[in-house]
Amino acid sequence: MDQKRDAGGGAAAGGGALAGRVALVTGAGSDIGRAVCRELHGAGARVVATDLPVPALEALEAELPGLVADPCDLLDDGAPSRLAAHVPDVLASVAGLPVVARFSEHERGEWERLWQLNLRAPMALTQTLAGAMQERGWGRLVYVASDSARAGAGGEAVYAATKAGLLGFAKSVARELARDGVTANVVCPGPVDTTASRAILDARPRLREGLLRATPAGRLGRPEEVAAAIGYLASPAAGFVTGQVLSVNGGIAMA
Numbered sequence: 001m002d003q004k005r006d007a008g009g010g011a012a013a014g015g016g017a018l019a020g021r022v023a024l025v026t027g028a029g030s031d032i033g034r035a036v037c038r039e040l041h042g043a044g045a046r047v048v049a050t051d052l053p054v055p056a057l058e059a060l061e062a063e064l065p066g067l068v069a070d071p072c073d074l075l076d077d078g079a080p081s082r083l084a085a086h087v088p089d090v091l092a093s094v095a096g097l098p099v100v101a102r103f104s105e106h107e108r109g110e111w112e113r114l115w116q117l118n119l120r121a122p123m124a125l126t127q128t129l130a131g132a133m134q135e136r137g138w139g140r141l142v143y144v145a146s147d148s149a150r151a152g153a154g155g156e157a158v159y160a161a162t163k164a165g166l167l168g169f170a171k172s173v174a175r176e177l178a179r180d181g182v183t184a185n186v187v188c189p190g191p192v193d194t195t196a197s198r199a200i201l202d203a204r205p206r207l208r209e210g211l212l213r214a215t216p217a218g219r220l221g222r223p224e225e226v227a228a229a230i231g232y233l234a235s236p237a238a239g240f241v242t243g244q245v246l247s248v249n250g251g252i253a254m255a
């Protein structure tokens with residue numbers, strides 16, 4: 001068997017399934033990002049947590065032994081090479097900008113910000129990180145998009161378009177990288193109970209009611225439920241899973 005190829009699942013000797021691996025988590029200060037840090041840390045990875053310089057990063061360092069926080073603005077051109085210095089084996093791309101606005105009223109100036117963070121930044125990080133993963137013969141790229149990218153969502157046309165771009169991007173790089181043991185997959189959360197979504201839903205009680213009615217599970221998701229999906233896709237066990245899109249959405253859309 002080609003030594004470069006992924007040999008499959010199973011915990012590494014002396015630790016979790018990701019022992020000896022470095023996992024870079026963007027948007028690590030968000031509710032979903034923090035849950036992802038805990039998940040990957042629990043699997044034995046050395047976690048590098050990045051976000052804007054938010055207090056949550058310091059709290060993560062205090063909570064999870066060995067976690068390294070490296071705050072930076074992903075819109076800075078130097079961010080990818082700075083983060084590449086940690087030599088990650090796993091990229092969990094969680095950072096994103098949620099904006100709700102009717103498309104007819106959505107200012108074009110803001111489209112740029114959305115595309116820059118939601119799509120261009122993960123693309124730039126991937127371009128910088130993937131080569132070293134290929135050389136090592138192992139890598140996991142996991143992007144957080146949104147169910148709105150698959151099913152559409154009123155008030156989220158621009159956000160959904162940028163997140164949908166991640167699907168085509170991930171599937172394409174998945175094809176380019178698969179023979180070198182590097183997988184690329186997307187997790188699409190449905191409505192998840194986070195500080196960011198609460199800010200949106202608290203201001204729109206009818207939207208909240210409608211979402212709960214339309215969700216077969218009858219509740220919002222939890223950040224840990226999204227993190228568990230990311231943890232699987234980042235694991236050695238998922239070595240034959242690539243170019244896939246996994247919704248974690250309580251059944252609100254089924255495709």
Ligand SMILES: NC(=O)c1ccc[n+]([C@@H]2O[C@H](COP(=O)([O-])OP(=O)(O)OC[C@H]3O[C@@H](n4cnc5c(N)ncnc54)[C@H](O)[C@@H]3O)[C@@H](O)[C@H]2O)c1
Binds near residue numbers: 189
């Ligand atoms: N909460 C939900 O219901 C839901 C649903 C679908 C998708 N998502 C996606 O999940 C991810 C996390 O969402 P969340 O609700 O936990 O919190 P969130 O939307 O607040 O997370 C975004 C994170 O990105 C960071 N960020 C913003 N601009 C940045 C920049 N320039 N450089 C570096 N980091 C920057 C923020 O500080 C924040 O921690 C996002 O990508 C979001 O789009 C969330």
